Amino acid sequence: MRLLQKTNRYYFLFTAILLILVGTLLYYILTNITKNEITEKLVHNKTRIAEQIKNNNDVIELPPVIEISALELFQVNRLIVNDTVMFDPVENDVEPFRQLDAIENIHGKTYRIILRQIILEPHDYYNSIAFTIITAILLLLISLYLLNRLILRNIWRPFYYNLESIKNFALQKNKSIKLLSSNITEFSELNVSIEKLTEKANADYQSQKEFIENASHEMQTPLSVIQAKLELFLQSENLNEEQAAQIKSAYTSVQRISKLNNALLLLTKIGNNHFVQKENISIAEALEKQLLHFDDFIVATKLEVDNIMGKDITVNASRPHIEILLSNLIDNAIKHNIYQGKIKIELQGRSLVISNTGKPLTVNPNQLFERFKKGNPSSASLGLGLSISKKICDINGWQMNYTTKNEMHTFLVNFS
Amino acid sequence: MKILIVEDEQQLLESISGYLRKQGFICEEADTWLKAEDKLLLYQYNIVILDITLPDGNGLDLIKLLRNSNPDTGILIVSAKNSLDDKLTGLDLGADDYITKPFHLSELNSRINAIIRRKYFHGNSHIIHNEVEIDTASKQAIVNNKPLNLTKKEYDLLLYFITNKNRVLTKDAIAEHLWGDNIDLADNFDFVYTHIKNLRKKILQEGGTDYLKTVYGVGYKFTES
Numbered sequence: 189m190r191l192l193q194k195t196n197r198y199y200f201l202f203t204a205i206l207l208i209l210v211g212t213l214l215y216y217i218l219t220n221i222t223k224n225e226i227t228e229k230l231v232h233n234k235t236r237i238a239e240q241i242k243n244n245n246d247v248i249e250l251p252p253v254i255e256i257s258a259l260e261l262f263q264v265n266r267l268i269v270n271d272t273v274m275f276d277p278v279e280n281d282v283e284p285f286r287q288l289d290a291i292e293n294i295h296g297k298t299y300r301i302i303l304r305q306i307i308l309e310p311h312d313y314y315n316s317i318a319f320t321i322i323t324a325i326l327l328l329l330i331s332l333y334l335l336n337r338l339i340l341r342n343i344w345r346p347f348y349y350n351l352e353s354i355k356n357f358a359l360q361k362n363k364s365i366k367l368l369s370s371n372i373t374e375f376s377e378l379n380v381s382i383e384k385l386t387e388k389a390n391a392d393y394q395s396q397k398e399f400i401e402n403a404s405h406e407m408q409t410p411l412s413v414i415q416a417k418l419e420l421f422l423q424s425e426n427l428n429e430e431q432a433a434q435i436k437s438a439y440t441s442v443q444r445i446s447k448l449n450n451a452l453l454l455l456t457k458i459g460n461n462h463f464v465q466k467e468n469i470s471i472a473e474a475l476e477k478q479l480l481h482f483d484d485f486i487v488a489t490k491l492e493v494d495n496i497m498g499k500d501i502t503v504n505a506s507r508p509h510i511e512i513l514l515s516n517l518i519d520n521a522i523k524h525n526i527y528q529g530k531i532k533i534e535l536q537g538r539s540l541v542i543s544n545t546g547k548p549l550t551v552n553p554n555q556l557f558e559r560f561k562k563g564n565p566s567s568a569s570l571g572l573g574l575s576i577s578k579k580i581c582d583i584n585g586w587q588m589n590y591t592t593k594n595e596m597h598t599f600l601v602n603f604s
Numbered sequence: 605m606k607i608l609i610v611e612d613e614q615q616l617l618e619s620i621s622g623y624l625r626k627q628g629f630i631c632e633e634a635d636t637w638l639k640a641e642d643k644l645l646l647y648q649y650n651i652v653i654l655d656i657t658l659p660d661g662n663g664l665d666l667i668k669l670l671r672n673s674n675p676d677t678g679i680l681i682v683s684a685k686n687s688l689d690d691k692l693t694g695l696d697l698g699a700d701d702y703i704t705k706p707f708h709l710s711e712l713n714s715r716i717n718a719i720i721r722r723k724y725f726h727g728n729s730h731i732i733h734n735e736v737e738i739d740t741a742s743k744q745a746i747v748n749n750k751p752l753n754l755t756k757k758e759y760d761l762l763l764y765f766i767t768n769k770n771r772v773l774t775k776d777a778i779a780e781h782l783w784g785d786n787i788d789l790a791d792n793f794d795f796v797y798t799h800i801k802n803l804r805k806k807i808l809q810e811g812g813t814d815y816l817k818t819v820y821g822v823g824y825k826f827t828e829s
Contacts, residue, residue, distance in 0.1 A: 405684055409616065409684055409705060411705070411706045412684075412705040413619070414706075419619075420622055422774065423772055429820050432821060432822045433821035433822065436822040440774075443776050450704075484799075488798065
């Protein structure tokens with residue numbers, strides 16, 4: 189629920205309760221005022237009638253409104269005012285009345301004067317008050333809704349725009365975040381904080397990346413020296429078999445480090461957006477070329493390659509990106525395959541789908557694209573291929589995902 | 605053939621010139637930009653091996669200098685950065701090839717030979733080793749005057765062996781030479797073995813000598829006899 193909706197809900201609830209309270213109060217005030225007014229009027233009328241009787245004037249009786257009777261027995265003066273209900277012939281219905289019942293002794297005679305005044309029934313009060321209150325609440329609701337839209341469109345617009353910017357913010361892009369300024373204190377304070385935070389994150393990320401890059405570069409030269417020295421050592425005439433094998437294993441390890449180093453450099457380079465020159469590349473053509481590279485491996489493991497080239501996909505990207513991506517995916521499909529297994533390559537719409545037969549996964553599929561996650565820990569593979577592929581996809585805004593079904597492993601790259 | 609090696613890392617410089625001298629090249633060394641400039645202005649070289657990241661200058665400038673004074677000299681760039689930009693600029697400026705650190709000395713040698721064939725024999729050279737002959741123009745191997753029916757990989761392999769005669773070539777170096785360093789298939793040594801087996805068989809079929817010796821646990825060697 190949006191903040192505005194939430195606050196409005198409270199406002200509305202509060203106002204509605206308030207209005208209902210006001211309505212109830214109004215009801216009591218109104219009934220009281222009218223009751224007092226009517227009582228006052230009845231008392232006045234009784235005084236006037238008593239005056240008339242005193243002056244021996246005829247007083248017209250008008251039941252049930254005016255009833256006067258002379259009493260046989262003497263009674264002391266009294267005055268009772270109360271509410272009653274009785275049949276009104278005019279309305280032809282039972283109606284509520286305010287009634288004044290008085291005993292007056294005039295010229296030694298005792299009179300009983302009963303005056304009545306029809307009053308409004310309680311439900312009449314209820315109805316009119318309720319109608320007013322409900323109308324007020326409805327009006328409130330409509331105006332709140334309209335106000336909401338107005339506020340959302342004006343005051344909250346920078347907020348939602350900025351929220352979208354934050355969602356799209358990525359350290360790899362190395363771009364400072366663009367925020368819409370607002371003259372609302374909270375929002376502008378938030379903007380300042382976000383800008384500071386992202387700048388800091390960007391700077392930290394860059395220095396981390398530079399560190400990895402520099403470290404990798406610095407390692408290349410000593411590695412070259414070790415490799416060259418070992419290679420020369422291997423050429424010595426008087427090495428025995430055991431010595432040669434030991435040098436060879438050191439040599440192979442150096443190679444492994446340098447490959448790892450190169451792969452890490454490649455990862456940072458992709459992150460740096462180093463391959464900037466973009467061109468239109470046919471995926472089908474690039475695939476064909478890459479498959480040729482792997483021919484030996486495909487033939488040797490007797491893999492059946494099912495190449496379903498649908499409609500070709502043209503992608504605007506840098507060529508090294510595409511080559512590395514395809515090479516890694518094919519490499520992966522071969523490496524994790526079984527003897528006489530299958531590889532299926534398909535172009536569907538804007539997607540490239542590469543599936544291969546293989547043993548069930550031993551790592552969590554969610555960690556598949558992480559660095560150094562390997563299906564087989566003892567494998568000589570570096571475990572960087574898939575994270576390099578993922579990085580290439582991320583940088584270019586492509587989707588890449590992995591699914592598995594019936595011992596078939598499928599990687600899908602969506603180029604749109 | 606005279607080669608100038610420009611490399612600021614003394615140890616690497618020695619290794620490179622050591623290896624290349626044994627292959628019959630005359631090598632001179634320069635470990636700074638200034639020394640390299642001096643030598644390039646004073647002498648002529650057939651090939652310059654150039655590390656472009658030097659402490660006192662950018663190696664790319666040396667390419668410009670060299671291209672103006674000696675356009676025929678072959679240039680092989682060595683870089684610690686596997687950077688596409690450097691590679692493209694270098695090749696644009698007129699370098700002939702590009703190799704990234706760390707590299708196999710045998711690979712470096714094979715690249716130098718390829719440049720020499722291209723530059724000085726216009727790709728039209730015949731490499732002859734006893735009864736084995738390679739015609740680099742038609743990419744054809746000949747044994748006892750009979751052409752061998754080699755696959756592209758087998759041809760590359762034979763050329764690689766002959767240019768690195770009498771050298772122990774590790775399986776790693778061979779695999780990288782054949783498939784490039786982008787392919788990270790861990791157990792590609794079996795494929796190296798398969799190619800070598802086939803190559804050997806084809807040479808023997810035409811009455812050639814088996815020059816390909818297995819160096820146990822290490823790799824292979826193309827021997828003199």
